[in-house]
Amino acid sequence: MRIRKKYxxxxxxxxxxxxxxxxxxxxxxxxxxxxxxxxxxxxVIFLAGIVITFILCLILSLPFKQKSLGARIDPSFKRLRLxxxxxxxxxxxxxxxxxxxxxxxxxIISTYKDPSATLAFFQIVILYLLFIExxxxxxxxxxxxxxxxxxxxxxxxxxxxxxxxxxxxxGLMIVxxxxxxxxxVFSIYQRKLKIMRINDSYNDSxxxxxxxxxxxxxxxxxxxxxIKRDAIYLAIESLKYWxxxxxxxxxxxxxxxxxxxxxxxGKASVTQAVKSFTIIFSIPFSLALxxxxxxxxxxxxxxxxxKLIGIILVVMGVISFALxxxxxxxxxxxxxxxxxxxxxxxxxxxxxxxxxxxxAGKYDIIAKARxxxxxxxxxxxxxxxxxxxxxxxxxxxxxxxxxxxx
Amino acid sequence: MIKxxxxxxxxxxxxxxxxxxxxxxxxxxxxxVVAGDYDIIVKAKVNSLEELMELTDKIHAIKGVKRTNTxxxxxxxxx
Numbered sequence: 001m002r003i004r005k006k007y008x009x010x011x012x013x014x015x016x017x018x019x020x021x022x023x024x025x026x027x028x029x030x031x032x033x034x035x036x037x038x039x040x041x042x043x044v045i046f047l048a049g050i051v052i053t054f055i056l057c058l059i060l061s062l063p064f065k066q067k068s069l070g071a072r073i074d075p076s077f078k079r080l081r082l083x084x085x086x087x088x089x090x091x092x093x094x095x096x097x098x099x100x101x102x103x104x105x106x107x108i109i110s111t112y113k114d115p116s117a118t119l120a121f122f123q124i125v126i127l128y129l130l131f132i133e134x135x136x137x138x139x140x141x142x143x144x145x146x147x148x149x150x151x152x153x154x155x156x157x158x159x160x161x162x163x164x165x166x167x168x169x170x171g172l173m174i175v176x177x178x179x180x181x182x183x184x185v186f187s188i189y190q191r192k193l194k195i196m197r198i199n200d201s202y203n204d205s206x207x208x209x210x211x212x213x214x215x216x217x218x219x220x221x222x223x224x225x226x227i228k229r230d231a232i233y234l235a236i237e238s239l240k241y242w243x244x245x246x247x248x249x250x251x252x253x254x255x256x257x258x259x260x261x262x263x264x265x266g267k268a269s270v271t272q273a274v275k276s277f278t279i280i281f282s283i284p285f286s287l288a289l290x291x292x293x294x295x296x297x298x299x300x301x302x303x304x305x306x307k308l309i310g311i312i313l314v315v316m317g318v319i320s321f322a323l324x325x326x327x328x329x330x331x332x333x334x335x336x337x338x339x340x341x342x343x344x345x346x347x348x349x350x351x352x353x354x355x356x357x358x359x360a361g362k363y364d365i366i367a368k369a370r371x372x373x374x375x376x377x378x379x380x381x382x383x384x385x386x387x388x389x390x391x392x393x394x395x396x397x398x399x400x401x402x403x404x405x406x
Numbered sequence: 407m408i409k410x411x412x413x414x415x416x417x418x419x420x421x422x423x424x425x426x427x428x429x430x431x432x433x434x435x436x437x438x439v440v441a442g443d444y445d446i447i448v449k450a451k452v453n454s455l456e457e458l459m460e461l462t463d464k465i466h467a468i469k470g471v472k473r474t475n476t477x478x479x480x481x482x483x484x485x
Binding site: 327328329331341344345348354355356357358359360361362363366368395396397398399400401402403404 | 409410411413429435436437438439440441442443444447475476477478479480481482483484
């Protein structure tokens with residue numbers, strides 16, 4: 001299927017949010033009715049998660065019309081495979097990130113009666129990602145990205161606030177110093193894994209999810225063992241409720257696979273912003289859940305208005321992200337006497353260049369650029385290209401519309 | 407695996423029809439409508455040069471295509 005890449009990215013992000021909202025609702029039900037100890041829940045859900053994820057991966061490895069079933073979800077997926085040596089360091093980092101984020105999440109849940117006001121600050125993770133990307137990625141954020149991120153972040157913060165919960169310094173420290181940084185590590189390394197080349201094609205999100213779960217479970221068990229050892233035994237006893245955990249982790253699998261695929265298409269901060277749609281999707285599910293449990297959605301009319309304002313901000317921020325992106329092809333003719341390899345590397349280092357190819361034909365190099373505005377294209381790319389000595393001339397072709405194989 | 411950019415120029419008024427036909431073709435990674443000396447830039451992914459020739463033949467056969475310029479990729483760096 002060939003669709004516009006931009007649409008695919010937002011579709012994946014929104015579908016991931018929808019499945020994420022379903023999982024959150026199921027988890028809320030499990031933690032209030034089935035197993036109330038958050039530490040044990042944390043361990044048992046990961047243990048059951050490995051089993052159901054393994055089964056799902058085996059099913060998705062089955063051949064169907066010359067491809068695997070899983071290729072329908074991620075075209076790069078062929079079958080469940082062993083890890084490549086070069087993937088292991090990234091999986092270790094993503095696994096630690098996910099385990100610490102999960103532990104931090106349950107630490108807050110287990111410490112406070114109503115952590116809803118403190119946990120809302122988890123939404124600020126988008127700003128962390130923007131900051132980290134501006135340091136480590138060659139594609140630094142533009143003013144438009146910072147503006148949109150702020151709108152989404154504060155919108156998500158407002159929409160997830162609870163008026164009943166208290167804002168506690170210790171809880172905030174866990175969110176700001178443990179939960180958010182750990183999630184940033186998780187997202188950044190998942191993205192690195194997704195854009196990694198394995199056997200001459202892109203890494204697939206299904207194998208990434210499975211192996212991340214293996215490492216996360218391992219780290220979680222180790223961490224819980226040192227923090228609250230009894231929870232491990234309780235977790236093993238709770239395995240009898242496997243049906244609930246299979247349901248939750250089965251849906252989580254699809255939520256993460258879609259999220260990882262989206263991470264391969266866009267920056268981690270923008271993907272996270274799109275994922276803020278979870279807050280919107282969680283409303284109908286929470287309403288349904290409130291029929292069966294004590295959980296209430298709107299505490300007062302004021303709370304409903306605050307939530308509504310937050311939701312509007314999230315939607316506006318994501319739309320503004322989607323509308324402010326410009327791409328272009330640049331055809332370059334090189335001067336003779338300059339090393340093509342060095343020229344490729346020099347062009348590749350220019351901020352905003354997303355691909356560069358040495359070609360045989362009328363031109364010598366074809367580069368592709370991505371920026372938020374055409375003005376940025378001039379400031380960052382054209383001015384930088386004019387300084388490159390090995391370039392004789394170049395032609396700029398702005399992309400008006402684009403379809404990509406998905 | 408061979409990759410190539412195929413730069414396409416169309417006759418005025420035929421762009422939409424050419425795009426519709428182009429989207430039906432196989433071995434194409436991306437199609438971009440651009441503003442500049444060319445109208446469409448196609449990124450192709452084929453197994454051999456013969457397959458690339460077959461693909462360019464198919465593009466030439468689309469009504470409305472004026473000229474093509476194929477640039478075979480020798481080395482590529484991408485995110």
